[in-house]
Amino acid sequence: xxxxxxxxxxxxxxxxxxxxxxxxxxxxxxxxxxxxxxxxxxxxxxxxxxxxxxxxxxxxxxxxxxxxxxxxxxxxxxxxxxxxxxxxxxxxxxxxxxxxxxxxxxxxxxxxxxxxxxxxxxxxxxxxxxxxxxxxxxxxxxxxxxxxxxxxxxxxxxxxxxxxxxxxxxxxxxxxxxxxxxxxxxxxxxxxxxxxxxxxxxxxxxxxxxxxxxxxxxxxxxxxxxxxxxxxxxxxxxxxxxxxxxxxxxxxxxxxxxxxxxxxxxxxxxxxxxxxxxxxxxxxxxxxxxxxxxxxxxxxxxxxxxxxxxxxxxxxxxxxxxxxxxxxxxxxxxx
Numbered sequence: 001x002x003x004x005x006x007x008x009x010x011x012x013x014x015x016x017x018x019x020x021x022x023x024x025x026x027x028x029x030x031x032x033x034x035x036x037x038x039x040x041x042x043x044x045x046x047x048x049x050x051x052x053x054x055x056x057x058x059x060x061x062x063x064x065x066x067x068x069x070x071x072x073x074x075x076x077x078x079x080x081x082x083x084x085x086x087x088x089x090x091x092x093x094x095x096x097x098x099x100x101x102x103x104x105x106x107x108x109x110x111x112x113x114x115x116x117x118x119x120x121x122x123x124x125x126x127x128x129x130x131x132x133x134x135x136x137x138x139x140x141x142x143x144x145x146x147x148x149x150x151x152x153x154x155x156x157x158x159x160x161x162x163x164x165x166x167x168x169x170x171x172x173x174x175x176x177x178x179x180x181x182x183x184x185x186x187x188x189x190x191x192x193x194x195x196x197x198x199x200x201x202x203x204x205x206x207x208x209x210x211x212x213x214x215x216x217x218x219x220x221x222x223x224x225x226x227x228x229x230x231x232x233x234x235x236x237x238x239x240x241x242x243x244x245x246x247x248x249x250x251x252x253x254x255x256x257x258x259x260x261x262x263x264x265x266x267x268x269x270x271x272x273x274x275x276x277x278x279x280x281x282x283x284x285x286x287x288x289x290x291x292x293x294x295x296x297x298x299x300x301x302x303x304x305x306x307x308x309x310x311x312x313x314x315x316x317x318x319x320x321x322x323x324x325x326x327x328x329x330x331x332x333x334x335x
Contacts, residue, residue, distance in 0.1 A: 020160060027158035031167040032174055035152065043175070046132045046148045047182035050081060055102030057083035058129075060091070062116050064165040065108040065172060072106065072176035079184050088116040096123055105131035106176075110152070110168045112140020121145050134175060136168055150175050211299050212292035214332055215313050215322030216242070223248060223320055224279060226255045230266065231275040233258045244310045246320040247283050254318050256283035259310070289314045292321060300329050 050057055057076050061069035069085050076083035083106075086095055099105075105124045109117050112135035121142070124131050133146030136153040143149050152175055158166040222240035224233050226249050236245040237260065244259040258279050266282035267274040274282070289312045290299045299311050303326045313322035 024158040024166065027156070028167050028170045031154045031158075031171055034155075035171055035175070038151070039178075042149055042151075043179060044182065046150060047179050047186060049130055049132065049148065050076075050104055050106075050179065051183050051186035053081075053102065053104045055082070055100050055104070055129075057081055057106055058086050058099055058103050059083060059106045059108070060086040060088045060117060060120060061108035062088045062114050064169050065110060065114070068169050068172045068176070069106075069108050071173060072108070072180075075176060075180045076183070079180055080187065081180070081183055086120075088114070088120060091116075091120055096120075099123070099127070099129065101127040101129050103129045105129055105146075106134065107131055107142060107146065108134040108172055109140075109142055110136045110165065110172070112137040112142035114142070118142060118145075134172055136171075150179070209296040209332060210292065211290050211294045211296060211311075211313055211324055212322070214296060214328045215292070215324045216240075216328075217313075217322040221320060221323055222246065224258070225250070226278075226280050228279045229275065230258075230263065230277050230279050230282060233279045234263065234275065237263075240323075242310045242323050242325055244312075244323070246312050246323070247279055248320065252319045254287075254289070254312065254314055254320055255280065256285040257287040257312055258283040259308075287312055289318075290324065291315070296329055296332065299324055300326075303329070 057073070059069040059073040059076075060066075066085075066087065073083040073085040084098070086098065105120070107117050107120070112133065118141050121131060125145075130147040131145075132148045132150060133142045134150045134152055135143050136151070137143060138149060138151050138153065143151075152168065152171045154167040154171055156162055157164060157168060158170075220240060222236045222242050222245035224236050224245055224247055226247055228247075233245050233247070237243060237258070244257055247255045247258055249255050262282045262284055263274070266277065270277060288302050288306055288308065290302065292313055292315070302311060303309065309326050311324045312320055313324055315321050
């Protein structure tokens with residue numbers, strides 16, 4: 001592939017390149033710190049307007065600001081705020097039909113003079129949809145004609161030439177995150193709400209899956225009475241494949257759990273005679289248990305903390321209703 005300029009390769013030392021990378025990150029971080037210090041009530045008002053919006057957040061921008069806009073719209077949508085990206089150049093070719101008076105505009109332009117974006121302002125004003133301007137130029141047309149201003153001015157871009165959108169786009173994106181975070185608080189969103197918007201990912205599985213969704217129950221549940229012998233428990237363990245069985249009293253209340261490990265420890269004491277012992281002699285009393293409605297993540301925390309492979313699931317009467325194996329948790333993609 002031919003480049004649009006003459007390649008001038010330089011043999012630069014790694015130390016110089018590493019210093020350049022660190023310098024860029026430091027410059028961008030410095031601009032973020034400056035923005036955090038000078039941020040004012042306008043950003044709060046912007047978050048309140050968005051949280052009260054009855055329609056959608058319409059994010060628009062062009063070029064690098066447009067790329068930031070797509071990410072910003074995606075962030076709000078992931079938090080349950082209906083949002084979409086409107087390409088400012090495509091808007092005048094039919095896409096403006098998606099905008100309603102109940103919507104809120106979120107316009108991003110570092111210069112604040114992007115013509116395609118400025119041209120959208122009259123339409124939003126005509127239908128009565130407020131506009132939030134995100135710009136690095138508070139004296140620009142966009143800043144003056146918008147209803148709310150989020151100042152994303154930076155002293156300098158961070159790239160070696162000081163020209164490429166780097167610090168400015170980083171601040172634009174961070175500002176969107178800040179407003180989205182405040183909106184989350186204003187809407188009273190919880191982790192479970194966030195998970196509902198991500199049901200297909202591992203995050204959604206972690207937050208939405210309950211123990212009852214994965215546990216084995218009914219005929220698959222390994223259980224023996226406290227009058228059973230170890231040989232009976234061993235048959236139940238082997239046939240059900242959990243490496244453990246619940247032990248219950250005559251009323252079906254949990255007495256303990258008998259595991260492969262318990263069997264090994266008992267055989268070290270009793271030898272071959274272990275199989276003729278009562279299961280209560282070798283079982284683990286007061287086992288770690290979970291409830292059917294517990295999050296799977298709570299079960300995963302238990303198996304990791306106590307290094308166990310199976311958890312007994314009990315009801316309010318402490319009767320076993322299921323068993324959950326760590327393999328089932330891993331298979332569900334929660335870990």
